[in-house]
Amino acid sequence: MEQNGLLCPDGDETSFKKGSLFNETLLSLRQNRLAMLGMVILVMLILVAIFADVIAPYSIDDQQLSSRFQQPSQAHLFGTDNLGRDIFSRIVYGSRISLAIGASAATISALIGVLLGSIAGFYGGRVENLIMRFTDILMAIPSTLLAISIISALGPGLTNTIIAVSIGAVPGYVRVVRASILSVKEQEYIEAARSIGAEDGRIVCSHILPNCFAPILVQITLGVARAIQVAAALSFIGLGVLPPNPEWGSMLSAARPYIREHWHMVVFPGLAIMATIFGLNLFGDGLRDSLDPRLKT
């Protein structure tokens, strides 16, 4: 509010403008049924992850060897796996891993991407050239392949999965942020801020970035979906999160040898991945439409 007061001395007008953008977005999101569906899925998923201990009837490594490969029943909603573990409970706990990977990978890549993109867009010249060529190089490798090659060097594990998934997403943020910065950099209010002696860091953080907020937010929402999908793929080929962790991709990988006899081991973890990505994509698309109609695809 303080920095906005600088540009708009009339305090009331500032708060009115801020409120109206937020309200407008919220209103148009509410009217978008698909986006609301996405949000409901997302909220449910977060609740499941938080209350996993309450929801899951069994623990993740509760093995009952006498009841292996059981079909879905009242005792085991999604059946049991090759070690007699309850698939429903494992999927419920798995939501924690997937959400953690999605959220942290998106945060890391957004932070790096926003930093590099701001530097490139704001300073231009040789620094910009260097950063943009670097993103060109990263973008020349398809993202799943890039993640696979990074993790093959780092070795499997949760942290390495997050790192591998994050790096591939950085170029997307750099491009979005740079493009938005270029579009507001020459505006008069930036010149005004500069004329009263504001430093570069302050101009970027207080005046430019808030105006690029919409595309970054959309990119983050879709980035979480992308991260979860790539991480599941890594775990599926045995390079990401390792068993016995109930990561959905690694559950699918463990189910593969039994696909002929025990379909339920394959169906439910996959449905969990699909529902999550579906929700995030719906919400991200809706957000894009309400925040910036020009970005509609």
Added chain:
Amino acid sequence: MIRYILKRILMMIPVMLGVSFIVFCMIYFTPGDPAEYILGVEATPESIATLREELGFNKGFWGQFADYVVRIVTKGDFGTSYTTRRSVTTELLERFPHTLRLAAMGVALATVVGIGAGIVAATRQYSIFDNMATVFALTGISMPNFWTGLMLIIVFSVYLGWLPSSGFAGPSQWILPTVTTGLASAATIMRQTRSSVLEVIRQDYVATARAKGQTEPVIVFKHVLRNALIPVLTVIGIQLGMLLGGAIMVETIFSIPGIGKLMVDSITVKNYPMVQGGVLFIALSFSLVNLIVDILYAFVDPRIRSQYSRKRVKKLKGGA
């Protein structure tokens, strides 16, 4: 036009050099001695030292990187596979046709389904067809391709017994991998077609065509599609490139002997020259596909084409 193509090819060189640097770094800084991997646990220190000398591992980081790049550029030599002791280039070229065929068939299917569904959805906006196509697209984009593959195997191989669940030799073995590969791309292409047809269909010249009594099929195919398909072309190109890299999962599920499966197998046994070569090879094909699409784009879009011819006219005038 030729200058543009040449410029684009020249721009690819630093990018590829960068890719090879990144790939080289990843493998170089991975803990473990490659000479020990090659020779196995029974190797003597002397034999390891000899092999290190032979393979140039004593040259330091930049020396090794320079060697690597020079060998690729001059001889097309990506190194030797640790496991089979054969040339990485030979093995990659042997496997590439499978990957290319899978990606090409996937994109072909995705193009037909995606453009078809996109046109129907756009010309009958908000109808039941439009809603069905939208739901299909959203589901298709959200399904991870390895799960789609497994589900198709359960339905068509295990329960119905119609199609084989692995291999890539005959047409019956092509169907499931092609559908798995193409589904998500079909969804993406459908979304792009729908939005770009919707944009064009509201233009004044379409209203004019309608006003002069033109029939609906002619309006859609002659007036709308020609303009609407230009952005779709870019999406198709991007999808082809993505599928070349994304074929890894599909190849693993259906045991298709393509580059993707080769790479996953190589990662498990730490066969690094193979991994390096595979990543570089796919990155190169990815960039080449993008280049071809950009050139095609210029050919198809008269607005872009005219820019080049106008420049030529100006030059000719200036010369005279």
